[in-house]
Amino acid sequence: MRRAGVLLLLSLTLAGSLWAVRGDDAPGPGGGGLAETAVATETPAASPTATPSPAPPVVDPSPPPAATPPGDGPLAAIVERGLRRDSQGKVTEAFGFDAASARGILYPVNKSRALPPGYTPTDLVSPDTFGLEGIQPVRSIIGPDLAEMNRASEYALVVASGYRSYDYQRSVFESEVLAKVRAGMGRAEAEARANAESAQAGHSEHQLGTTIDFNLIEESFAGTPAGRWLAANSWRYGFVMSYTPKATERSGYVFEPWHFRWVGRPLARLLHEQDYLESEIPLSDYLEAIWAALED
Numbered sequence: 001m002r003r004a005g006v007l008l009l010l011s012l013t014l015a016g017s018l019w020a021v022r023g024d025d026a027p028g029p030g031g032g033g034l035a036e037t038a039v040a041t042e043t044p045a046a047s048p049t050a051t052p053s054p055a056p057p058v059v060d061p062s063p064p065p066a067a068t069p070p071g072d073g074p075l076a077a078i079v080e081r082g083l084r085r086d087s088q089g090k091v092t093e094a095f096g097f098d099a100a101s102a103r104g105i106l107y108p109v110n111k112s113r114a115l116p117p118g119y120t121p122t123d124l125v126s127p128d129t130f131g132l133e134g135i136q137p138v139r140s141i142i143g144p145d146l147a148e149m150n151r152a153s154e155y156a157l158v159v160a161s162g163y164r165s166y167d168y169q170r171s172v173f174e175s176e177v178l179a180k181v182r183a184g185m186g187r188a189e190a191e192a193r194a195n196a197e198s199a200q201a202g203h204s205e206h207q208l209g210t211t212i213d214f215n216l217i218e219e220s221f222a223g224t225p226a227g228r229w230l231a232a233n234s235w236r237y238g239f240v241m242s243y244t245p246k247a248t249e250r251s252g253y254v255f256e257p258w259h260f261r262w263v264g265r266p267l268a269r270l271l272h273e274q275d276y277l278e279s280e281i282p283l284s285d286y287l288e289a290i291w292a293a294l295e296d
């Protein structure tokens with residue numbers, strides 16, 4: 001039963017090449033550019049054994065800081081609980097990660113802060129390494145929590161979308177803009193609309209390799225047993241829903257009940273304690289506050 005569900009979902013994923021790029025990165029681009037990227041993303045699934053499995057690096061290549069104002073006061077006080085500082089007040093540890101690792105794993109990626117084009121995780125592996133079906137790879141550092149969450153869930157979790165490169169995002173975004181232009185929209189309006197519905201290249205959390213779209217990339221996923229289970233329990237395994245229903249204004253994204261970013265258990269627990277899912281404060285605001293502390 002569980003297996004059949006997985007296979008059905010995978011069939012749908014493979015049958016519709018647009019499946020994996022809806023939602024946070026694009027609601028449904030058509031036309032050119034996708035064939036090439038679809039082939040590229042299928043490579044890891046086609047040859048999972050060929051994917052090297054490097055030792056999980058704890059230290060990320062740290063993306064350069066962007067010019068965005070730090071998080072606001074109340075959040076600074078809340079995130080302070082997860083920080084350790086040395087005698088000079090410098091942050092040495094954030095939510096269970098040493099400062100260098102935190103700068104990569106907890107890096108804020110949002111509408112105003114991008115990852116650099118060259119940012120590519122070094123420990124990408126196929127989801128089946130951790131017992132999940134899926135096409136796009138994920139970082140091995142999230143594997144233990146991902147596997148445990150999948151075992152704990154009564155419902156098979158499928159990686160409908162994982163890591164997406166900068167070039168892949170650029171191609172998808174451009175396809176979406178072009179589709180709107182073809183439908184009669186001016187270029188500027190098409191870009192603005194596309195940006196509200198998806199992410200410009202470098203602005204997707206999927207480039208981190210620690211973010212997963214699970215199972216069904218549809219708002220109706222929120223009402224399914226698997227969607228409800230994930231919303232209620234993902235925090236126990238370090239995963240946080242990035243775009244919650246009441247924080248759409250601040251996040252700039254529509255509600256995405258399928259999109260979860262791994263931030264480690266300590267931060268996920270803190271957000272749970274803050275009644276995060278019902279809050280108007282998006283994950284990104286917390287990450288900005290942590291980033292500001294790391295930059296101090």
Ligand SMILES: [Zn+2]
Pocket residue numbers: 023024025161206212213258259260
């Ligand atoms: Zn997503």
